[in-house]
Amino acid sequence: MKILLFSCMLIAFDMDGTLVEGNSWARINKHFGVEEKALKYMNDYLRGVISYREFMNNVIRLWGNNVHIKDIERILERYKLMPGAEEVISSLRSHGFTVAIITVGLDILANKIADKLGISHVIANGVETDENGYLTGNGICRVELGHKDKALIKLAEKLDIPLSKTIAVGDSKYDKSMLEVSGFGIAYNAEPELAEIADACINDLREILNYIKKI
Numbered sequence: 394m395k396i397l398l399f400s401c402m403l404i405a406f407d408m409d410g411t412l413v414e415g416n417s418w419a420r421i422n423k424h425f426g427v428e429e430k431a432l433k434y435m436n437d438y439l440r441g442v443i444s445y446r447e448f449m450n451n452v453i454r455l456w457g458n459n460v461h462i463k464d465i466e467r468i469l470e471r472y473k474l475m476p477g478a479e480e481v482i483s484s485l486r487s488h489g490f491t492v493a494i495i496t497v498g499l500d501i502l503a504n505k506i507a508d509k510l511g512i513s514h515v516i517a518n519g520v521e522t523d524e525n526g527y528l529t530g531n532g533i534c535r536v537e538l539g540h541k542d543k544a545l546i547k548l549a550e551k552l553d554i555p556l557s558k559t560i561a562v563g564d565s566k567y568d569k570s571m572l573e574v575s576g577f578g579i580a581y582n583a584e585p586e587l588a589e590i591a592d593a594c595i596n597d598l599r600e601i602l603n604y605i606k607k608i
Contacts, residue, residue, distance in 0.1 A: 403490070403560070405559065406563075409498045412478050413472045415473075417498040422452065422455070431452045446534040450530060462528065481598045482512060486511055488605070491514065493516065496518075497517075516535055518533060518536055539569075558576055559575045559577075560575055560578075561575035563579075569590060577604070579592065
């Protein structure tokens with residue numbers, strides 16, 4: 394087993410499917426009954442027909458008119474952390490690690506998770522609202538699906554931490570770019586495409602601690 398010997402590191406977690414069960418976008422789409430239409434837009438994005446920003450805008454507009462931000466908050470308020478998430482984040486923080494969430498999921502949920510776990514940095518997507526809190530139909534794109542590497546690189550530069558001293562943890566093929574640029578990539582309950590390029594594959598978040606040793 395490879396043991397990581399770093400006194401100061403940045404560890405970035407995907408959110409949906411890694412820190413929490415399920416997918417924040419999927420939960421909202423299911424609530425509004427637009428899952429099939431949203432899937433069509435996803436396929437359009439994957440085929441390069443539309444940009445990720447256009448994908449987000451198209452899906453948000455499927456939710457309908459007069460949707461308030463509090464409606465979205467209510468849909469996402471009930472979430473379930475993955476087993477071991479609290480223990481692992483607490484241990485990493487106690488050992489001086491900088492912990493981040495990098496996700497294409499919504500910041501409404503990501504910020505809530507970060508507050509609960511004491512995570513200091515969140516890069517997530519959002520929904521635009523008017524002055525009264527109603528959705529405008531536009532998204533706020535900070536992380537593009539399949540290009541999470543850009544967010545990790547930007548955060549590492551901001552914190553003045555070399556990429557060689559970063560760890561990335563994800564579960565899907567869309568986390569691949571983030572794991573590839575990190576110093577050490579961990580695949581959690583991962584799809585085969587991600588597991589193939591990961592430095593370590595785990596089935597329990599608590600296994601992360603097996604790879605880390607404080608100097």
